[in-house]
Amino acid sequence: MAKADYKNVWVLAEVQRGKLSPTAYELLTAGRKLADELHEKLCAVLLGFEVESFAQDLIERGADCVYICDDVHLEHYIDDVYAKVLNSLVKTYKPNKFLIPATNRGRALSAKTAVFIGTGLTADATDVQIHQEDGQLYATRPTFGGNLMATITCAKTRPEMCSLRPMSYERAVPQPGRKGEIIRFPFDATQHTSLAKFIEFIKNKGNDLDLSEAKVIVAGGRGIGKKEGFQLLAQLAERLGGTVAASRPPVDNGWIDYRYQIGLTGRTVKPKLYIACGISGQIQHMAGMSGADVVVAINKDPNAPIMKTAHYAVEGDLYEVIPAMLESL
Template sequence: MNHSNNAVWVFAEQRDGEFLPVVYEILTEARGIAEKLNTNLCAVAFGQGVTGKLDQLAAFGAQTILCTDAPEFSTYTTGVYTRQLAELIHQYSPAVLFIGATHNGRDLGPRLASRLDTGLTADCTSLDVDADTGNLLMTRPAFGGNLMATIISPNRHPQMATVRPGVFKAMPLPGAPAAAVVQATSQVQSGDMLTEIVHVVKEKSQEEDITRARIIVAGGRGLGNATGFDLLQELADCLGGTVAASRAAVDAGWINNARQVGQTGKTVQPELYIACGISGAIQHLAGMNKARTIVAINKDKDAPIFKAAHYGLVGDLFQVVPALVKQLKSQEKGTKS
């Protein structure tokens, strides 16, 4: 028997030879899916020189790893990756395939689904298995985020979904055994190499990655203008946190869109999320409602954000935030003296 047949597959995307954090997040979630389907969890890794890094995938629960280690896989290109993954799927018939909803994953998923004549549910925020039918239940926001739709693919295989980075928490599997590694030869043909990567130019981002922040101070339209974020930065600095924003603040041009939290922004799961002048629209909540502690500061006591918050401060943020900063600074002085 081959361990990859009917298995749950996770595409292990790498960049510069390092697997992306979303791979570990999906592997963590996919362990439960494979268990419910009573099947094997398999990671599929393409790259050049990735063979030495496969233990990291096993540590997060991959029981089998299908690896293709060859120069043409060092950097992602649509034709090459699609060909290889499609050939492996024909060979092993996995039941399920998960791909991270990264820029490359969003390119690869639809191309592959089309080639395999199967469905693809993009940007899933939760995954489960129907106990009666064994169908994968793929849930994602629909109709502008106003409802959550659960999608199934009962007649087409593999059942494919992309998963947004930051939606699931990555947790290593304690005592994970070593994985069975299968080296797959490249099936790429010259016609698949439609693009050639001549040079990769990395944009130097000044922006912090809000998906990795432990503490976030987020601002919305209630800030009134871009300088309102200076106040939030002061609070974030006192707490060792990072500043983020609602879409309204981003659309107004007050802050870079890399800082946007929500359905069309990033999904964050910090220990502490302080929402200042944010009403709590469903599309915003979709990106932050898994934060461990949510504090809302809003002058409207009926603002929906208070329903999601663990602690609420009804008041003008231009009074509340400076008061918090003052308090935190005086505490800091107290501990230093």
């Protein structure tokens, strides 16, 4: 592979059911830094139907160029089809680095695309850097259950691909009037095919929950002791205008749905206030919430790890502390 032929940093701007995902802005922040260090262009990729209206926003937030494949066949997400379009785009324009959000969809899409292209992918990274000597992408991600951070490179093939965890970077802010190029890429119905067919979109019940947007999160851990404990947490969350979440044991115990899980194998969140109730603060949990502005821990055990790292550590039984908080609120 003639690696020198591969230029520019690409980011996938994900569109979900007609809305541009805020992960696009996070990837623009990460990508801008990489592109500047390499003295290359930052390009965003938009796939979908009627998505062209998002291009100027991406340009104002740092993209020098936006590749758009806009076609009715892309209205509903099918990973084969999307991965084949990305493969065609990559083979045509030869990017050097390609960042994709590590959302549920992005995790599947990035893996499939990397296989079609025949290149390497670092999945679920939390940080990306350019190595000063050789310009390679150094992608860092937690490994061995979060006990180690591994920095992974892709020495032989291009583009170097990486899926980047949501919330790992700040969102790029717009610079109104910023100019950039738009390149339209044709959809090829003979090439961009799939055996899968979109039939129907079924919304999850109560799926209006958006933990990544929540300003206040009241999370419960094993210390809650029972499913009903979440009702008390929900009262506190409601009073503070927030939502509940959980560590892994309540999910494993069936007290709450998996989509509420925070941590390494759950969601990453960045609220202004995170109240951890009956959570010890193991590294796999902290991986999902350490970006919170203020952490309050309520725990019976003053030696629990989270009591050392929280901004406010309340020693006590959550079933006494939370009612007292509700009363004074």
